[in-house]
Amino acid sequence: MFILASASPRRLALLQQIGIVPDAIDPADADETALRGETPLAYVRRVAEAKAKIAAERHPGDFILAADTIVACGRRMLHKPENEAAAIKRLKLLSGRRHRVYTGLSIIAPSGKQKTRVVQTVVAFKHLTDAEIADYLASGEGADKAGGYGAQGRAARYIRLVSGSFSNVVGLPLFETCETLRSLGFPGLP
Numbered sequence: 494m495f496i497l498a499s500a501s502p503r504r505l506a507l508l509q510q511i512g513i514v515p516d517a518i519d520p521a522d523a524d525e526t527a528l529r530g531e532t533p534l535a536y537v538r539r540v541a542e543a544k545a546k547i548a549a550e551r552h553p554g555d556f557i558l559a560a561d562t563i564v565a566c567g568r569r570m571l572h573k574p575e576n577e578a579a580a581i582k583r584l585k586l587l588s589g590r591r592h593r594v595y596t597g598l599s600i601i602a603p604s605g606k607q608k609t610r611v612v613q614t615v616v617a618f619k620h621l622t623d624a625e626i627a628d629y630l631a632s633g634e635g636a637d638k639a640g641g642y643g644a645q646g647r648a649a650r651y652i653r654l655v656s657g658s659f660s661n662v663v664g665l666p667l668f669e670t671c672e673t674l675r676s677l678g679f680p681g682l683p
Contacts, residue, residue, distance in 0.1 A: 494516040494517060494552070494555040494556070495513070495514075495515050495516050495517075495555065495556045495558070495679070496515060496516065496517050496518075496519055496548055496552045496555050496556065496557050496558070497515035497517070497518045497519075497558055498519055498520060498521040498544050498545060498547070498548035498557055498558060498559040499518070499520055499521075499544075499558075499559060499560060500518070500520035501560075501664055501665075503643075503645070503663050503664040503665070504560060504664050504665045505518065507660055507663060507664065507665045507667055508558075508665065508670075510667075511667055511671065512681075513670075513671075513674075513681075515558075516555075517552075519548055519551060519552065521543075521544040521545070521547035521548040521551075521559055522544075522547070523540055523543035523544045523547055524543070525540055525561070525572075527570060532568060533563050533565035533568065533570050533593070533595045534595055534611050534613070536561075536563060536570060536595075536597075537561045537562065537563050537595045537596060537597030537611055538597045538599075538609055538611050539597070540561040540597060541559050541560050541561045541596075541597030541598060541599040541609060542559075542597070542599045542607065542609050544559035544560075544561065544599065545557050545558070545559035545599035545600065545601050545607060545609075546601070546607075548601075549601045549605075549607075554603045555603060556600065556601070556602060556603060556674070556677070556679055557600065557601040558598075558599075558600050558670070558674075559598075559599045559600075560596055560597060560598050560599070560664070560665055561596065561597045562594065562595065562596040562597075562639050562661075562664050562665075563594070563595050563596075563639050564583075564587075564592055564593070564594050564639045564640025564641075565592060565593050565594075565595060566586055566587065566590070566592045569586075571583050571586070571587075571592075571639060571640045571641065572639060573636075573637055573638060573639055573641070574635070574636065574641045577630060579641070580630055580635055580636070580641040581626060581630065583640055583641035583642075584621060584626045584629065584630075584635075584641055584642065585621070585626065587618045587621075587640065587641075587642070588618055588619075588620055588621040588626075589618065589619065589620035589621070590617065590618065591615055591616065591617040591654070592615075592616055592617075592618075592640070593613055593614065593615055593616070594613070594614045594616055594639075594640070594661055594662045595611055595612070595613050596611070596612050596661050596664065596665065596666055597609060597610075597611050598610050598611070598612065598665070598666060598669060598670060598673065600670075600673050600674060600677060602677040602678060602679075606677060608673050608676065608677060610666075610669050610673060612657070612658055612661045612666035612669050613657060613661075614655060614656065614657030614658050614659070614661045614662050614666075615654070615655070615656040615657060616644065616652060616654065616655055616656075616662055617652070617653050617654035618651050618652060618653065619651050619652075619653050621651060625651065629642070629647060629648060629651075632646075632647050634646045634647055634648065635648065643663070644659070644662040644663060645662075645663045
């Protein structure tokens with residue numbers, strides 16, 4: 494069986510887009526508190542690995558896919574906004590500048606072998622006016638997304654550059670996911 498250890502509807506949709514349908518969805522909740530001095534890259538690797546191990550304990554002998562995505566401006570990690578004020582602050586920080594989206598992808602094979610990759614994509618926003626920020630927030634689209642925006646929706650009109658995997662910005666780097674699954678002997682991938 495193939496278990497997606499994530500409640501993200503975007504990750505599920507991305508997998509389905511490339512013809513991979515999980516047999517079950519079993520979100521794994523790991524401690525997502527950043528450690529003191531932890532870089533965004535180290536953070537997503539650690540959290541993705543922890544989620545995969547938790548799911549593997551519940552589903553021994555199955556393929557497990559877990560991931561964690563974070564938006565970072567320098568070393569500053571921008572999690573999902575807790576409220577509108579936090580969302581405004583995030584969008585103002587991202588306005589007119591480049592930032593990075595990191596996804597830690599961790600897959601455990603039925604044998605117990607675990608492979609983890611971190612994928613990084615650079616994204617640049619145009620300078621956002623207060624009216625654009627208010628309009629975007631009114632859509633409600635960014636409320637449950639790292640960094641407070643979704644590149645696959647209305648925020649696309651503010652993104653002037655994506656360097657790297659676009660699907661990574663949405664929540665799951667598809668090329669790297671397929672390559673990792675294939676290297677672990679996942680059936681159905683030629």
